[in-house]
Amino acid sequence: MKKELGLYVHIPFCKSKCAYCNFNSYANKFSLMNDYLVCLLNEIKHYSKDYKNNYITTIYIGGGTPSTLTSGAVNTIISTIKQNYNVTKNCEISIEANPNSITYDNALEWNRCGVNRVSVGLQTTKPNLLKLLNRTHTKQDYINAINTLKSVGFTNINTDLMICLPTQKQSQIKSAINLVNKLGCTHISTYSLILEEGTPLYEKVKNNQIKPLKESKSVSMYKYTIKYLRKCGFKQYEVSNFAKNGMCCKHNVNCWNMVPYLGFGAGAHSFNGKQRYSNVCGIEDYISKINKDYVAVETSEICTNKSLFEEYVMLGLRKTNGINLSYILKNYNIDLLNTKNKEINFYIKNNYLILENNKLYATIDGFLILNKIILDLVC
Ligand SMILES: C[S@@+](CC[C@H](N)C(=O)[O-])C[C@H]1O[C@@H](n2cnc3c(N)ncnc32)[C@H](O)[C@@H]1O
Ligand code: SF4
Structure with missing residues (x-):
């Protein structure tokens, strides 16, 4: 019997590092991109022999910033997957993108090679907050990006927003949601700021250079966001995720439902139903491991009945x-x-x-x- 499987492809390159982010992503490592891509394709091909009896229903190209990939790279990644795995006809293929690296040419390339969902990180429309977060785009860059995506035919577009930022007001969330809605996005993810240790934003708060939002304000902002999104027709299906007319992200829903997935690239995680493993995080380490033996696994863990139960409760209660x-x-x-x-x-x-x-x-x-x-x- 053929089994369902999701694929995740990690692109760890960013133009600059945002002040809050501790994802496995690096600024100023673009010189490694070509070698990284070669390794990614080799890793994708290497694992395919073990998954001939699976069918791929979701592919997620995440990051980092996949929209910084060189021209043709997304096409090559997807073609390689399609040549080596059983990809279903209506497979959801998502890509993450930042507003200032979406161009007409790359949007057209993604659309033509089968990408059918784009997730754009706006975070906030307020110039002072964009600056605080060290985001390198403007609100207008975001508007242009969404219009570009729509002009090449994308209809399934997500926008990431951040809430509970220092000094943030409910009225700012409202106007950001209005903008995203007016532009026709079908999905919104709203993430409450997590102050990650070691990030510049964490240090600023620790050194009393900025004040975090008060707990009581954060609670009312989260509740307000849910209420306002509902009013705009976005139905909540997970702690931070909201969709119009059932346009949920299948890839994430499958992960929360513990459908197995394979992760390719630096720091990517995999779950095959019985075992979890993760790749080395550093780009250089990933490249040297893949060049040596096509595998870059750093940690692996056999799932026990107890760990699977815990995971089921942990992921399930988020929905x-x-x-x-x-x-x-x-x-x-x-x-x-x-x-x-x-x-x-x-x-x-x-x-x-x-x-x-x-x-x-x-x-x-x-x-x-x-x-x-x-x-x-x-x-
Ligand atoms: C993989 S990340 C980034 C995708 C893309 N590079 C971008 O910046 O838009 C996905 C999302 O996680 C959220 N995120 C990252 N770090 C966060 C943090 N410390 N607290 C809350 N949300 C965070 C941001 O909203 C971000 O868009
Ligand atoms: S939030 Fe996105 S663009 Fe910013 S550093 Fe993290 S992955 Fe890169």
Whole structure:
């Protein structure tokens, strides 16, 4: 029987490093791009022999900034995948892009080679916040980028926004959402700022150069964002993800549903249903490992029943349709309603969780304390 599989391709290059970002991405390493691409294609081909019985329903080219790839590279990556794997006819093929590296030519190339979903990082429309975040584009660059994408035929476009930024106001979120909606995007991801240790923004907060948004303001901003997105027709399907007319990101939904995926490139993670592994993060290390033996795995871990159960709860409670208790009993042999009766009742009584048709899901208040709920249910 053929099994479903997702593919993730990591592009670790960025024009500059944003002040909040600790993703595996590097500025000023463009001289390694050609060697990196050769390795990426070799890695993609190398693994294909083990996955002849799988069919690929989603491909996600993420980063870093895939829109900085040289002309023809996205086409080559997708053609190589199509030549070596069973890619379904209606496979969702997404690419992440930054507003100031979307051009008519690369948008046309992506559209022609089968990319059918583009995710654009706007983060904020406010010039002072763009500056604080060290983003190198303007609001107008974003507007031009979306119009360019639409002009070559893209209809499935996501925009990433960041909320709970220092000094940010609800009215700014409202006007950003209005802009994204007016331009016709079908999906919005809104990420609450995480101050990642070691990033310039974290250091500024630590040294009292800037004040983070107060906890109470962050909570009301998150709630406001959900409410306003709903008013604009974007339905929430995960903590940070909202879509119009069912235009959810299939790749992410599949990952949250624990459909196996293979990750290619520096720092990419894979999950084949039984085992998790991840590649080395450094671009140079990745290139030298792939050149040596076509594999760049640094860590691997065999999944146990317990770790799969934990993952199911952790990923499942992020989705608005939550976790299925019968599924947990059948697949992990855990009667959660029984073993965690006290905890579940507490969260239901206090309006953090809802139990319906043997499914448990978080309310908006529940999303705000999700880490605690998950710990209580799995430990
Ligand atoms: C893979 S990243 C970047 C994609 C693309 N390079 C860009 O910058 O738009 C995907 C998204 O994660 C979010 N993100 C990254 N670091 C974050 C942080 N520290 N806190 C909250 N959101 C973050 C940003 O919204 C970003 O667009
Ligand atoms: S947020 Fe995006 S553009 Fe900025 S450094 Fe991270 S990956 Fe690169």
